[in-house]
Amino acid sequence: MSTLKSDALITVGEILQDAENRLREAGINTPRLDAEVLLAEAMNTTRTRLMADVDREVTAVQSMAFEAMMARREQREPVAYLLDRKEFWSLDFTVTPDVLIPRPDTECLIEHFLTLVKRDGVEAPRILDVGTGSGILAIVAARECPTATITAMELSGRALDVARHNASAHNVSAQIQFVQADFHREFWEGAPFDYILSNPPYIDYETYETLAPEIREYEPKQALLAGHDGMDAYRKIIPLSAMLLRPGGSLVLEFGDDQGPEVNRLVAENGGFEGIERASDYTGAERVLSARRRAVRG
Structure with missing residues (x-):
């Protein structure tokens, strides 16, 4: 008071x-x-x-x-929810308690993705954003790659409403198809993709209980928690991406503190990928992994 x-x-x-x-x-x-x-x-x-x-x-x-x-x-309600917006990639995005608040760390994923696009020389990339949330990855990808076509997948209908609003606000709705779905074997719409991007849930149960009240009490739990070891989402995304990417296409994942080696192991053991790379965020912590879909050999 x-x-x-x-x-x-x-x-x-x-x-x-x-x-x-x-x-x-x-x-x-x-x-x-x-x-x-x-x-x-x-x-x-x-x-x-x-x-x-x-x-x-x-x-x-x-x-x-x-x-x-x-x-x-x-x-302890987050400032972003009080303002109904958060800056990401120098753009304002509407955020509500139905979506995670964008973090600067995730800009590392976008930067790495853009490096891959430039290196690969893909003129009109087909992109899948798994768990789009507020739409930041899909929308920034659309703005940075005007020739791209993007499928933004999200299980939460309310989160998709926020993402659609943000896409309209940033004039990229025509490039993005929003799909309410889980990431499962039957999800083939738009495949094969050149790139699959995801900042999935990666918090384990024990860590979740230690998070700040701003996160634990206000941000959507389903967008944070990923099983007893924080790896559940990767166990689903990695093998399915090996089927949905074209040969030579890339999977780009964000991961949490100290999770790089385990995500690397899951990708390597899948057998469908090669050329694994890891990138660090602005603090120097490893935050992003990419891997190419292995070419099919006759």
Whole structure:
């Protein structure tokens, strides 16, 4: 609860200091940043402009809007859900509690995929995005590869609604076919593909219980959990990708901390792939694996 008097003249600087203290007490690691982002939203301005005028008065309407968001943030609801959006690849994406919040780490997957496309010289790639969620992989792939045709598959109908909205907002709906389905043997629509991309669930049960409240209590559980060892999704995606990719086509997967060797093992033991590569994210941690579908030999 704010310690500021409701009938007092409140400035940007004063309300931010009070909010920072409250968020720190709530256990939030970035209290000042979060306070600035939420106040800028309430005042319909940018953080830069906000901080350039800390003596500016906060109106009663703005203060009420800010307080409503603050109350939710103190309960550890993610900022992205409070704003209904998150930036990824320098683009704004609508996000709701039906989809995971995009992480900067996943940009590594896109970068690696684009490197493969350029290296392979595929002029009109056919792409499958497994578990599209908010649609970030499919949409960025469509924008970066205007000649691509993309199938974006997702089991959750509500998540697909978010993805369709984002595709429309970024003017790539014509390139993407959205399909509500699980990834199973009967899924052949659009095959064979040149590339299969996926940032699948990869959290194990034990790790899930240690996650921050922002993740554990608000983000969709089905998009995070993947069995007792976090490998269930890979056990499904890898063998089916070996059937759905054209010879020479590539599977590109994101994985969690320290999971690279195990994902590598699953791909290698499948027997349908060659040319395994692993790439690191911006922190230097291994985050992405790619492998080519082995050519069929007569």
